Amino acid sequence: DFLFKFLVIGSAGAGKSCLLHQFIENKFKQDSNHTIGVEFGSRVVNVGGKTVKLQIWDTAGQERFRSVTRSYYRGAAGALLVYDITSRETYNALTNWLTDARTLASPNIVIILCGNKKDLDADREVTFLEASRFAQENELIFLETSALTGENVEEGFLKCARTILNKIDSGELDPERMGSGIQYGDASLRQLRQPRNTATHNKQQCSC
Amino acid sequence: MERAMEQLNVQLNRLTRSLRRARTVELPEDNETAVYTLMPMVMADQHRSVSELLVNSKFDVNYAFGRVKRSLLHIAANCGSVECLVLLLKRGANPNYQDISGCTPLHLAARNGQKKCMGKLLEYSADVNICNNEGLTAIHWLAVNGRTELLHDLVQHVSNVDVEDAMGQTALHVACQNGHKTTVLCLLDSGADINRPNVSGATPLYFACSHGQRDTAQILLSRGAKYLADKNGVTPLDLCVQLRQVLEHLSQQSDSHYQRILISLAEVATTNGHKLLSLSSSYEAQMKSLLRIVRIFCHVFRLGPSSPNNGNDMGYNGNKTPRSQVFKPLELLWHSLDEWLVLISTELDRTRSDPPGSSPSSEIASLLLKQRDASLDQSAAPAASCDSAPSSTDTAPKLPPALDPQLVVMEAEACVDGEDVISMTANRLSAVIQAFYMCCSCQMPQGMTSPRFIEFVCKHDEVLKCFVTRNPKIIFNHFHFLLECPELMSRFMHIIKGQPFKDRCEWFYEHLLAGQPDSDMVHRPVNENDILLIHRDSIFRSSCEMVSKSTNEKLKQGIAVRFHGEEGMGQGVVREWFDILSSEIVNPDYALFTQSADGTTFQPNSNSSVNPDHLNYFRFAGQVLGLALYHRQLVNIYFTRSFYKHILGIPVNYQDVSSIDPEYAKNLQWILDNDISDLGLELSFSVETDVFGAMEEVPLKPGGTAILVTQDNKAEYVQLVTELRMTRAIQPQINAFLQGFHTFIPPSLIQLFDEYELELLLSGMPEIDVQDWYKNTEYTSGYDQHEPVIQWFWEVVHSLTQEERVLLLQFVTGSSRVPHGGFAFLMGGGGLQKFTIAAVPYTSNLLPTSSTCINMLKLPEYPSLDVLRDRLLVALHCGSYGYTMA
Secondary structure (H helix, E strand, C coil): CEEEEEEEECCCCCCHHHHHHHHHHCCCCCCCCCCCCEEEEEEEEEECCEEEEEEEEEECCCHHHHHHHHCCCCCCCEEEEEEECCCHHHHHCHHHHHHHHHHHHCCCCEEEEEEECCCCHHHCCCCHHHHHHHHHHCCCEEEECCCCCCCCHHHHHHHHHHHHHHHHHCCCCCCCCCCCCEEECCHHHHHHHHHHHHHHHHHHHHHC | CHHHHHHHHHHHHHHHHHHHHCCCCCCCCCHHHHHHHHHHHHHCCCHHHHHHHHHCCCCCCCCCECCCCECHHHHHHHHCCHHHHHHHHHCCCCCCCCCCCCCCHHHHHHHHCCHHHHHHHHHCCCCCCCCCCCCCCHHHHHHHHCCHHHHHHHHCCCCCCCCCCCCCCCHHHHHHHHCCHHHHHHHHHCCCCCCCCCCCCCCHHHHHHHCCCHHHHHHHHHCCCCCCCCCCCCCHHHCHHHHHHHHHHHHCCCHHHHHHHHHHHHHHHHHHHHHHCCCCCCHHHHHHHHHHHHHHHHHHHHHCCCCHHHHHCCCCCCCCCCHHHHHHHHHHHHHHHHHHHHHHHHHHHHHHCCCCCCHHHHHHHHHHHHHHHHHCCCCHHHHHHHHHHHHHHHHCCCCCHHHCHHHHHHHHHHHHHHHHHHHHHHHHHHHHHHHHHHHHHCCCCCCCCCHHHHHHHHHCHHHHHHHHHHCCHHHHHHCCHHHHCHHHHHHHHHHHHCCCHHHHHHHHHHHHCCCCCCCCCCCCCCCHHHCEEECHHHHHHHHHHHHHHCCHHHHHHCCCEEECCCCCCCHHHHHHHHHHHHHHHCCHHHCCEEECCCCCCEEECCCHHHCCCHHHHHHHHHHHHHHHHHCCCCCCCCECHHHHHHHHCCCCCHHHHHHCCHHHHHHHHHHHHCCCCCCCCCCECEEEEEECCEEEEEECCCCHHHCECCCCCHHHHHHHHHHHHHCHHHHHHHHHHHHHHHCCCCHHHHCCCCHHHHHHHHHCCCCCCHHHHHHCEEEECCCCCCCHHHHHHHHHHHHCCHHHHHHHHHHHHCCCCCCCCCHHHCEECCEECCEEEEEECCCCCCCCEEEHHHCEEEEECCCCHHHHHHHHHHHHHHCCCCCCCC
16 A cells, blocks of 8 residues: 655664564574665565555665765655664664654654664663663664564564554655655555445445 | 137137248247247347247246357347347346356347346346356456446446456456556446556556557556556566557646656656665666666656647746656665765775875774774774784884784775775666766757766766776666767777777667667668669769768668669668779779879878869768768778778878878888988978979978978977878868768767777778688798798687787788788789788797788797787787887
């Protein structure tokens, strides 16, 4: 019914590509290299009875690609902001990423904060509490994920999609607007079809 | 008795009735005979008779008969016998009875458009959803034939208009294939799924496009149909030929359609472009689809919306939204492209930064360290920077502290990384650049390069050059803009010239013919008026007349020649025409061209003005050569090296003089080689020329008669006097020739070649008979036929490709031409001059040289066959131009 443009952002090494890979292939990506520029993936999901195609742009975390990756921000409807719970550095960089996303993509962008590498709890440098407080302050949805085990990966993407759908329903987001990152699928047709159903109903009555 | 009477009466009665009606009044007992009695009546809808016959009979109304096992109800529905149909239904005929192919009476009524029958069948609750053996329902049948009126009735009874047949096709698919507009509308209004794929993934829009149904596609698009690909990834957009027409048509219907189509194309292109820039996508597929969409986009954009008055108003359409609005989605892609190139440029800088010792590298190293900070695991990076100071003092005391070995290693790593990024992205970025160029130029008048694009190329000059140096194929694949923009071309010329001749040829023709719509359609009926009718006895004049009468466009599309009084036509005749005509052009009777000193090559005659029309003829000669090149026909003329240079716009040098006056060339050489200070030559910057017997003093430059030639300015003198002999004397002729030549061959395109290659292009690759060559070769200054070096030489020649042999011939004789009669008739400056090989003492790395005016190859006494082969090939491939005078 819809097509959403998603971003995956965050510092290098946080596990963005692995998250995407896990989400699309349901597999953990061993020996993953640094992403060069931007990678692309897509998957069709079912959210709240609607089919949504997620067009996901996985950006490089390395600083040298920053200018390139920024050029992909525009028109994104949702973003997964990823940090590594075993690396405070990646957590500290979140503010910058957040500012980038809100200024470059769209102020209405729905952002999910993902504390990745949940499986490495022993090496944890960022506590759940601290991160969820940060999420609350910045109006983000927060999840701790593991690209290795796949825990919460699906949920992260779906939650983001669901939030966008809710915002569309509540009128907060307007898919018609250019650069919203949302496109209609054949939803427009479904809407056309609804009044038709009642018409068919009437006819059935008279034919009996 | 009474009984008998009664029976007789009944029989009599029956007989009279039967006789009166001219038919039986009683049905036969068995169904098979009965049904054939009834069938003609049903077909004619004689319902009274049928009713009468059925009344007292035990006939089974559902009896199926014949090859396809149909019931009478089928027959009635098929023929539209509505009264009989009702009668049969009343008598309990099964409305859903299926014949052998699975068709119900409803199917047949629908197929044949029997409106009333269909209505009655529906009334008797015929099932609309029954599929026949092919999966077709009544609704499919209506859609196939576009019976919209009936469809309106039918859809009231249908719960799902998207019933699929065996191929997964719905009625909408079928209607779209056949282009039934009202049917399509009716189906859409009934809730048909506009984007529904069939089993192979084809949507209704796909079918409308593939079947060229413009109006239907228009309806679908206006109802929000999407450009969905089928299962093979072919989208409706890919069905170019048809779609192009459809889109052209649609976009010209109204401004809003135009805008909508273009904006969605631009959006598709942008996403495609971004995917192309993702390294994990397939380069080939994404590149093709991006370029295809952009091509269509530009095409439709150029056509513009409805009214043709907007033609010259490129930017705006009346007072409505600017047309350029449609490019907006693409800006995202261009922005990414720009950022990528900036990134590559920084990568390049980093790669280029010198190894330790120079000051900028230390900055970069520290910069790098910062990036590593950000990119590597947190703990590692600070450790590295802490370590750096002490370790550097140990190992490399002279280096600045930041450049300890560890960092150097890291830097090297980054370099490799940088190289990687470039090599991985170059092709992809280049394809996007090509798309960018296409979009930029479609907003410009034809033949102009958009300033934005020029600015873009200048900005990223370094990166683009890096791309093509690493992978020259990019030029041919994506940098077509170079050919359309000479100022950009010159930046890349040295790289282009370094590419194989064959590749450049392909590129040349690909681009030359790009503007021709039907260049691939070889056989087109020739319009009788377009045939060039040539008189053999005045081939030059009649050809000139015919060519000037025709238009350039027609001549580009194709040439058809017929000789007066002859039947023959076709490629053979065209070839013959070019052959004879080109020899005729250099016929001395016209005084247009003169022979060079060796008698085999030609150049314009400086005194051609004896022929008052000479400049027109030169233009014609230029046209003929241009046309020949355009149509890949060979001509039978070999020009002097200097004249090929003139065609290419390459400046001549004093060595070119040897082709028209070898003795004089030697004198010029002598002046250059020796100190002339004390010789008392008393030369001034002027020459005396002989103009039809009268001597005239011509200054080489303003006031030249008063300037003496000295040791210091002798080079300038030689250049000026060369230009006088080679160029100025025949400038008007050259100009006229080029004017004609350029009508078919753009100057920017011909620049791809050097003078040797131009000869091959125009006159073709000659067949070289190595045996003949071997037999007619002489040896001098120490060589003879039995020397090992000579034997090696011929061994190498035998192993060369045809192309390389031609290069060798050009290298030694200055021409690719083998004279008529073979090598025995090879001409030099002073008459017959056989191919000669002279010995030169060997020093390491010495290359072979040649003296073209005496057809002499100076071959060093190489120590082995391999060295000889190697040096010879180097000389052929690199030295075919820019050779030094021996």
